[in-house]
Amino acid sequence: MSSLYNFKKIEPVPTSSDFVDIILSKTQRKTPTVIHKNYNIGRIRQFYMRKVKFTQENFDEKFKNILDEFPKLEDIHPFYADLMNVLYDKDHYKLALGQVNTARHLIDQVAKDYVRLLKFGDSLYRCKQLKKAALGRMATVMKRQKDSLAYLEQVRQHLSRLPSIDPNTRTLLICGYPNVGKSSFINKITRAEVDVQPYAFTTKSLFVGHMDYKYMRWQVIDTPGILDHPLEERNTIEMQSITAMAHLRSCIMYFMDLSEQCGYSVEDQVKLFNNIKPLFANKPIVLVINKIDQVKPEDLPEEQRKWIEDIANEENATVLTMSCYNDDGVMNVRNSACDKLLAARVEMKMKGNKINDVINKIHLAQPQQRDNIARLPNIPAETKTRVKYDPNDPNRRRLEKDIEAEQGGAGVYNVDVKKKYLLEDDEWKYDTIPEFLDGHNVADFIDPEIEEKLEALEREEERLEAEGFYQSDEEILDDEEEVLRTAADAIRDRKKLIVQAHRAARGRTRPVLPKTAAAKFTTVSEMDRQLASMGIDGTDASERTRSAAESRKRTRHEAIPDEAVKDAGAMDRGDSEAQEIASEGFRNVKQKLEADKQKKNVQKQSSKMGKRGEADRQIQTKMPKHLFSGKRGMGSTDRR
Incomplete structure (x- = not known):
């Protein structure tokens, strides 16, 4: 609640001249500044309308912050309202805030009027003058608020000093x-x-x-x-x-x-x-x-x-x-x-009225008296007779601390953790308990009733076998279930064969040709023989295949370009350069140049990661200014 009345967060209120400087400077920085008379008139109007609107919005934002941050006497606690009335006179305070609000509305109206006039500006000069007049009237309105802003700044400074x-x-x-x-x-x-x-x-x-x-x-x-x-x-x-x-x-x-x-x-x-x-x-x-x-x-x-x-x-x-x-x-x-x-x-x-809601949620149980006997608080006898431990009493109970002092003190004395073991014979306390005996884990034989449990388990097994609990259900299967099981076994066997065949095929070293490659090695005559073996007349299919192949044939000129022919001729003539290109796997010089270009492009990205190191001798400034500036003699200066 106290943070609600922390007036130190109110921002400073600038003077009227500073107010205008702040807003106009922001308008100059945040809006475009270059306009030419040969621009379209719509663009010129929009340029100056934006200036006026932006200025008005900045004024409005500043005024709104002032009005929101200063406390309103009707909304705050009566103590603060009366205190501000005592310190600052609430009429003067309200009047100052009212004048700021009036200035806000006046500037909004000025901007609205001049934007309406700017829509009909017929030249760059006319639009500029209208913009100038709009900002001038806004500045005039601000100058009239000089006293109100100065008063509000004084109030803000005093409010920030209030506890x-x-x-x-x-x-x-x-x-x-x-x-x-x-x-x-x-x-x-x-x-x-x-x-x-x-x-x-x-x-x-x-x-x-x-x-x-x-x-x-x-x-x-x-x-x-x-x-x-x-x-x-x-x-x-x-x-x-x-x-x-x-x-x-x-x-x-x-x-x-x-x-x-x-x-x-x-x-x-x-x-x-x-x-x-x-x-x-x-x-x-x-x-x-x-x-x-x-x-x-x-x-x-x-x-x-x-x-x-x-x-x-x-x-x-x-x-x-x-x-x-x-x-x-x-x-x-x-x-x-x-x-x-x-x-x-x-x-x-x-x-208050809220107490009824709270009381309805609280129930305090009160015990009812069943007789007339007085039951006073009782203190146990042990507590009454308990005597404070006296270290100087010779008949006192020996503590572990006393035993420690007798046997050498801290660092020498070792606590005996076995002395309080509860066993049938006290001599067994310090016996060594083996973990393995005769090759068997001793922990497996700890249970003294292990034989009785084993006999009971065997008797239970015999009883279950006698009752037929472990008999197989296969003898009572009906015919339908027998058929289903047989079919399922056949499906499983078939799946196993498919998996084995697949694994055997995967293990081959000979590569399997795809259909497109295998088609190249299949002739039309082979297709005829295959169809005839199946009892199908394949004459029409053979003719259709042959006619399609003839239509796709290319001429020798189409199949072998002139450049390849020339290169082959050059190779025949013993041209060493052409032979070198052919040995690298290229058809011609053009293809080799294209490949070199692609190689450079690929290497370009990795080359960008190179950093300049100590071995890269480079002079950053060829002619440092400090060596060539200062007092000069007669004559021209040439620093190039």
């Missing part, structure tokens, strides 16, 4: 006249470092410290001192205390100085309490009498003691005494105030 107070957590609120020891007390019980001086109004604002009590976090608020005069005459410093007392659910700790060293009499301090007690309604009150090292309540006159007793009786206040000078009673005051606040918070929750 983060959680209005709903466990709180101790310290109040009273100036210089009665409030800041000294908060310094004692928390880590807060509030300035303490021997004059009034040292504390000018609220200070918050935190502490732990009963595993819970507590906040302690030190308020500025207040004087006894009407509310309308109180200044800003005093109104902070009044606001805290009025709105925070806390334990009110009203401090009094009976020694009157604070500069105010006991009567004035009692009058101040009666004056501000309407602010303490429904809150636990602790009346703290400070500086008892100077004057104690018993030392006061009867009349003044009666005033303090009246406060304690009428307001149900708890009167506690302490002294910050010698720390007498400080922690008692703190603990009593915390306990009283916890009790008040529980009582308030019990009166």
Whole structure:
């Protein structure tokens, strides 16, 4: 909850001139900057419309951040709303935020009007002037917000310095006249470092410290001192205390100085309490009498003691005494105030509506009394007679520690782990237990009833055999099941043969020709003989195959290109270059060049991984500037 009122996260509010500079600079950086008059007029309009819209969107974004980050007095806790009213005047604050919101709408309207005019711009110059006028009017609107932005920046700086107070957590609120020891007390019980001086109004604002009590976090608020005069005459410093007392659910700790060293009499301090007690309604009150090292309540006159007793009786206040000078009673005051606040918070929750939902879920069982016998708590006799171990008693029970000391102490003594073995004969404790005996594992013969179990198992087996438990079911098979089993056995045998044939075929060294290759070695006459052996007339198929083959025949000129013929002629003539190309497996020079080109392309990627090393002698800068710059004599300089 306290993070909700952490105003340190509000971003700084720039001045009006800085605001304009930021927005226009962003427009220049984030939008295109080059336009020519020979562009299409639609493109020119779009260029300048984008400038105006982008500027308006940036203004809108900045204003929206300001309006969202500053707290709205209607949405925050009444304590903070009244505190901001005391510190900054809520009318002035609302007016500043309202002017920022108005400027946001004005800039939106200016952008809308000028975008509408830019749609009808007929030249580059006209569009540029409209854009210029739009941004100028936006800047003018911003200049009018100079005072509002400066005020909001001052409010932001002051808000960031305010302590983060959680209005709903466990709180101790310290109040009273100036210089009665409030800041000294908060310094004692928390880590807060509030300035303490021997004059009034040292504390000018609220200070918050935190502490732990009963595993819970507590906040302690030190308020500025207040004087006894009407509310309308109180200044800003005093109104902070009044606001805290009025709105925070806390334990009110009203401090009094009976020694009157604070500069105010006991009567004035009692009058101040009666004056501000309407602010303490429904809150636990602790009346703290400070500086008892100077004057104690018993030392006061009867009349003044009666005033303090009246406060304690009428307001149900708890009167506690302490002294910050010698720390007498400080922690008692703190603990009593915390306990009283916890009790008040529980009582308030019990009166609320939510308690009914909680009580319905809780059931506390109460045992019913069955007779009139009183059953008091019973302490066992052993516990009563238990005597504390005395190491100097000669009749004491010997401990393992005593045995260790007798046998050489730590590092020499070895614990006897076998002495507490429970065996029939104590002499067996230290016998060596063999793991193997006569070639057999001893663990297999540990069970003393192994023979009886074995006999019982054999009797069970004989009984099952006699009853026919292990007889085969094959004798009672019917005819259908017999047929199915026979068919299944035949299928299994067939599968085994197929698998064996497949494995034998895989193990051959002779490669198996594919169908396309095998077709090349099959002639038409072989096809005729095969068809005739099957009793089929294959005349039509043979003729159709021969006619298709004739239609696919190529001429010699088509089959052998001229270049191959020339290369063959060159080889016949003994051309050494052609013979070398042919020996490498290429048909001609063109094919060899293409292959070399492909090889270079493949090697290019791997060559990119090469790094420059120490052996690569290379001068990075041919003519270093530091050797050729400086004072010159007469004449021209040539650095090339």
